[in-house]
Amino acid sequence: MSKIVILTGAGISAESGIETFRADDGLWAQHRVEDVATPEGFMRDPELVVNFYNARRAQAAEVEPNAAHLALALLEAEHHGEVVVITQNVDDLHERGGTQNLYHMHGHLKGALCYACDHRWPAPMVMAPGDACPSCTAPAARPDIVWFGEMPYEMDTLFDHLSQADVFAAIGTSGNVYPAAGFVAEARRAGAHTIEFNLEKSAVGNQFAEHRIGPASQTVSNWVNDLLQR
Numbered sequence: 001m002s003k004i005v006i007l008t009g010a011g012i013s014a015e016s017g018i019e020t021f022r023a024d025d026g027l028w029a030q031h032r033v034e035d036v037a038t039p040e041g042f043m044r045d046p047e048l049v050v051n052f053y054n055a056r057r058a059q060a061a062e063v064e065p066n067a068a069h070l071a072l073a074l075l076e077a078e079h080h081g082e083v084v085v086i087t088q089n090v091d092d093l094h095e096r097g098g099t100q101n102l103y104h105m106h107g108h109l110k111g112a113l114c115y116a117c118d119h120r121w122p123a124p125m126v127m128a129p130g131d132a133c134p135s136c137t138a139p140a141a142r143p144d145i146v147w148f149g150e151m152p153y154e155m156d157t158l159f160d161h162l163s164q165a166d167v168f169a170a171i172g173t174s175g176n177v178y179p180a181a182g183f184v185a186e187a188r189r190a191g192a193h194t195i196e197f198n199l200e201k202s203a204v205g206n207q208f209a210e211h212r213i214g215p216a217s218q219t220v221s222n223w224v225n226d227l228l229q230r
Contacts, residue, residue, distance in 0.1 A: 002081045002166035006072060007183055009088045011172020011198060012216045017063040018091055037147045046129040046142075053143040054126050056090070057109045061125070065097030068171065068216035071224040073098030078228050084161045088173060088180055090145055105152040105180065111144030120144055152179065165192040169223075172216050175202030184208060197223070 010018070035041045036052040076083040076099055086103045087094055092110055094102050107113075112123040114133035121134055123143065131141035146152050162168065168187030175181045184194050184207045196208040197219045205211065212219040224230075 004167045005165040009173025060091040065093045068220040069097030071221040107145040113144040116140035162186040168192040171197040175204035
């Protein structure tokens with residue numbers, strides 16, 4: 001029974017209507033990374049940062065999982081082996097699509113984190129600067145998002161999964177951000193077959209053995225149907 005490890009990025013959620021960061025008209029064209037996606041930016045202007053993620057949270061609540069999310073949940077349910085989904089996305093479309101064996105390496109819009117004691121709890125739809133931590137009561141709530149300069153979550157576990165992969169698939173990710181951009185090399189060292197799903201080859205596209213170019217809702221669905229012989 002084969003083990004399939006899947007990395008998803010902004011491209012899989014874009015078809016649902018989630019704004020991406022790196023497109024020409026994406027979020028980084030509208031906001032400076034340093035202002036809304038770094039610990040320093042948060043300390044400098046917490047209201048700007050909290051409002052930025054409040055807007056992202058509201059947007060995510062208005063969209064629905066697309067065919068690619070549903071296909072990955074179907075693969076997990078019906079594949080005669082293990083399926084692990086690692087996402088760089090902070091929305092909950094995988095969960096709402098039915099995926100259960102899931103890792104949010106960059107955190108989650110629905111989470112809040114105390115920077116005083118590291119306690120985590122479900123975020124309200126609208127956070128406010130200075131919200132109190134329910135554990136230590138410090139006014140130290142922040143979005144539970146991995147910002148630039150911070151270490152993604154559960155990296156040891158993720159590399160363990162990659163080292164055991166028979167198949168590694170990357171869906172809708174730019175290949176520009178490490179450590180996720182190095183996942184394909186790690187999977188290749190483990191002997192995995194590697195496949196990339198994207199609108200075009202990514203920055204690390206030449207490291208993949210196979211490419212399927214086109215919208216994820218189509219290419220991922222077709223791939224899953226092929227694997228499950230549907």
